[in-house]
Amino acid sequence: MTVGAHPARPAPWPGIPPDVTGVTWRGTLDDDEAVRRLDEAVDAVDAPDVVFALSRHGRRTVRTGGTAPAPPVPRDQLRYEMGSASKTFTGLLLAHLTQTGRLSAGEPAAALLDPARRPGEDPVTLAHLITHTSGLPADFFVRALPAWRTNPYARYPAERVIDAFLRHRQRHRPGTRWHYSNFAVAVLGHAPTAATATPWDELLTGQVLDPLRLSGATLGPGGPDTDATGHRRDGTTPVPPLIVGGFQAAGAVRATPHDLLTFLEGHLDPADRSLTGALRAVRRPVLRRGLGHQHVHTVAWFQHPTQCGPMYFHGGATLGQQAFLGFRPDIGTALAAVCTRRFRAGDAFVPTAYTLLAEM
Template sequence: MTTSPDAPTVLPATARALEHLLAAAQAEHRLPSVVAGVVRGGRLVWTGAAGTAVDEAAGERPPSATGTQYRIGSITKTFVAAGVMRCAEDGLVGLDDPVGRHLVELGTDGVGALTVGQLLGQASGLQAETDGPWWERTAGEGWDRLRELLGPGALRHRAGVRFHYSNVGYGVLGELLGRLRGAAWDEVVAEQFLRPLGMDRTTTRPQAPAAQGFAVHPWADAVLPEPEHDAGAMAPAGQLWSTVADLARWAGVVADGAGVLRRESAEAMREPQVVDDARGAAWGAGYGLGLQLWNTGGRRFAGHSGSMPGFVAMLRVDVETSDAVLALTNSTTGFGDLPVRLLTAFTDAEPAAPRPWRPQAVDADVLELLGPWYWGPAPLVLRAGRDGSLELSGLTGRARASRFARDAATGAWRGLDEYYAGEVLRPVRGADGSVSHLDLASFRLTRTPYDPDADVPGGVDPGGWRP
């Protein structure tokens, strides 16, 4: 086992359990090599490696859990998406902009009419793969050639209505990112993310030590080297190579922006755009703005898988705790559910410590809003969030709920999530200056059920409550 120099380590018993899971997966799935890591508090707390990596320069050698490069496939999409979100932060593009507004050669209908947000969220309906040769195994061509393929026939579904994974869409987004910044997409990613985060082992082509990708024969213990090449205009869909150590830093961007992306942008990337509604199965997966999302028993995870010939990768972050798992292998068929098993074993053995409670300052005009309220006869409660928000929830069971942030200009509160996202919560004061009731999206929240003095729409029966 190896760890980053300044990181705490897991308990010895936890390390042994994780190492066993890794070794068992390497044997069960017949992986030439596999490396993995677990992140807590923004640092690698455990790394492991199994098998034998092969690279042309060094030949066979044990893989380094932190130093050996593997191709990360579609995890590349998260970097492109973050770059587009930075453009949105800087006012260069809007998520509702038709992509043809910025790539004028695409026109104003067809592919050109797809919005940037639809492309980011895999909701564009654009074809999954390019026409012609298998792009992942053949040398790529430039944007002009990809653009020629983006005619009316490239649209497989009506935009915005279903999840349809499109590598082609990220080829388009890579060109958009480069066009908006006046540089190649990978140069933008390096400038805005890789260098500031110290991810100096994340590159578009392999740099030694780097694992050779293999296909493992399905019925024999034999391997076949897979090709590696520059994917050209399709590179934004899966070109990057990286290490466990570098991806541990990128997990922080998924969690909270890590200082290179605004926190609200990271939160927007984790907001579901579409669900993966597989036939005959309850859905537990979806897609945000460049991130895969998983919902396991109410527990939310975000990140991305990656697959290219010879390689499979996974980055998965627990949204609540920011604990993360990383796994990389140089086998086309991959490692099954190893990442989930590693993260579950770690968090079961060493649960994340709860955030310590501390008193906090609360404004007087916020204090008077807190406590029980009633939506008709249904009891609700307003609490003060530790981030300055108000949190509305049911007092005795499930109810319409939301968090609200104060609008500095008006003093009203605007919904951040769930049912009342975007709606306004406005305290209404009586003649004596005290809060009479709350106006919420036309509803009246009162201190007693159907308070007759609170201007309840439709009035309150003058006979009052009765047996």
């Protein structure tokens, strides 16, 4: 599928690829060099808590730091909010459900959410929702403003999200424009829930988290002994744990850095694993956009070229935390980076993580 470029309005959980240029390949790092590079990355991020976790052919190196005193629980054992990086879990679930024949990516979402509804001439399909080509808006910005600094998505339970989708009037034919949309992926999460009569948390846990043995991953807040505490842009003011309401599929996942590496290692080597077919499927390009079609997307990841093969990645941010996930199958390398501060655009976290993975 090829669609025209349509810039998205900035979203609370940005997953847009960073504008990083001039990256050059440096070859394979030895262990000492990997530790040095990870420590440099940790030091470059001005946040209370920072973790950079690297896996190379199954060999892990995890480095931590931050501007705040070390918490009672080691930073690499805490759960961090994934924000939009949760969409990689949602994409994998959709791929698994389609691989096993339980759903079809071409099914109209409205027909699953309201079986009595006629889909119309150009229905929004599950494929449109996961690839951000549905024509739906990015978010409910205006309605969420009263709770913007606390928990804007808590105001939108599942019923409200579904009703808003079923009432929405399309401005563009689905499949013709790319527009990053938390709303679209939130809707996507409710479609398989309706089709399987299984709540989202049970569906994702049973079909993705448990089979991949992600024992530290959850879909809701725990407490100070298990979850990292996010901070505002000043790096000192704490923010409450994120409550996503009906936007679970777009941003509910919390996970430890070690679970994130396990998740990424499954993508590096899908053979003889649970979800093998789905893990392979989410690496296939399904959409190209932009001048020269340089922006490549799969159903779960952004894909950029490197000198050694493609690099897959996705970022995410909540009101007080940020995350970056990426992997490079050709060199058996994956990177999970998290921090407890919400940055302004152009700050160091995402460029540092992206460049580190690109230079491996």
